[in-house]
Amino acid sequence: MTRPSSSTSRPRLADLGVPSGAFARGPENAITDVRGVRVGHATLHGDGLHTGVTAIVPDALAAERRSLPANLSVGNGYGKLVGATQLRELGALETPILLTSTLSVFRVADALLGHLLATPAHARTTTLNPVVGETNDGFLSDIRRRAVGEEQVTEALAAAAPGPVAEGAVGAGAGTVALGYKGGIGTASRLVEVAGRACTVGVLVQTNFSGTLRVAGVPLPAEELLADAPAQPVGNSCMIVVATDAPVDGRQLGRVANRAVFAMRGVGADYAQGSGDYAIAFSVHEQHGPAADDDLSPLFAATMDAVEEALINSVLAAETTVGPEGRTAHAVPIDRVRERLARAGAI
Incomplete structure (x- = not known):
């Protein structure tokens, strides 16, 4: 069963009153604040499946x-990132970037190639x-079915x-x-000046990694906030896509990508x-001509x-999801998040 890609009513970080820091958020606080960048999803929920495709489409291509x-940037290379070696060698992106489930990645790559050709x-x-x-969604989805393919790629690209x-x-x-x-999927943006030019940096992530959640420096351990929940699953990967309109070349974008991986530690990743x-x-x-190093x-910090x-x-946006055999990933309880942030003076 396909469910339309729509935001939940759960709050984002800005809605909780956590300030943006040294740089202002963009109008949508999303990767789409970078001009000409579009995002589309295709989602499969039901019949033992919770999986899909997310497409990041730069119209400049x-x-x-x-x-x-x-x-x-490869923080830890335990993954199946199609196109990685040429992307790094040439410092060039030739296609939209698609994200999906581990065992569907090759079908998705073939479908993207067919669509573009x-x-x-x-x-x-x-x-x-x-x-x-x-990233591997096998805890909540029947990953061996490799259910994501041409139909979902076409849907995600069309929805972008x-x-x-x-x-x-x-x-x-x-x-x-x-x-x-x-x-799940998250996004944010910042407005920053690079070499005297007003620029935007936008980010989209696919989160599936372990550690102890921290928000504004405040620890929010699942074993404390989810009192009656069963043992939580261990996530095992993270994909981060950074888009910008800053005047930077491929070499400099490698340095930007490095900072993106560094940032995972700030929210409690255990790598x-x-x-x-x-x-x-x-x-x-x-x-x-690129900006001087x-x-x-400021671009790194933003x-x-x-x-x-x-x-x-x-x-924050993700809702409790039940997978095959009753395996469950619980939503973070927003009321308890607010309570701890307020107690710590973070909001």
Whole structure:
């Protein structure tokens, strides 16, 4: 059963009154605040499945511009990131970025490739590097069925839109768990000045990793906030996508991607052995020479702030989800989060 990708009524971090820090949030506080970046989801819920696809589509990729400056950071390479080596070697992104479930990643990559080769812009293309990331949603979904494929890829790409982005248990986040709670898709953005230019950095995450949740520095352990819940599942990966319109090249975007992975620690990630932690960063800026490295510190700081907020938003937005054999990932209890943040003076 496919459920439309729509945001829940659960609050985001900004709704709880947690300040944005040194940099203002963008209008939607989403990756789509970067001009020309769209997001779409296709979600499968029901019949033993909680899985899907999330598509990040930069409109700057077009017939007249076949690649964007981009790069990759591998925090821990326990994952199946299709397209990784060429992305890192050339510092270039040639396709939309798709996120999905571990055992569906290869079907999704093939479907993305087929979709693009059928477009007029690629009528004569003989080489193309699809980029598809994943996390393992096998705790809440029948992962061996490999239920995600061409139909869901087409749906996610067709649904890709600017504006607000659905978060939580949607798309590639339908069956993920994070920091002892139900995880999922999260997004955030920051407005920052780079080399005298007003820029935006936006982030989208797929959270499925272990550790102890921290919000604004306040620990929120699942074993304390979920008094009657069974033992929580251990998440095992995180995908982070960073988009910006800052004037940076592929090498510099590798440095941005590194900071995105660093930011996971701020929300309590334990970087476990089996956690595949990756960040992809790209820029839609029309290159006329990159900014000097000495001008990049604000971009690095804004990226880390946006990543932390996106990671937290993914957990705040996610609702309790029951998988096969009654396996359950519980939503973080918002009232208890508010209570602890207020007690700590964070809100």
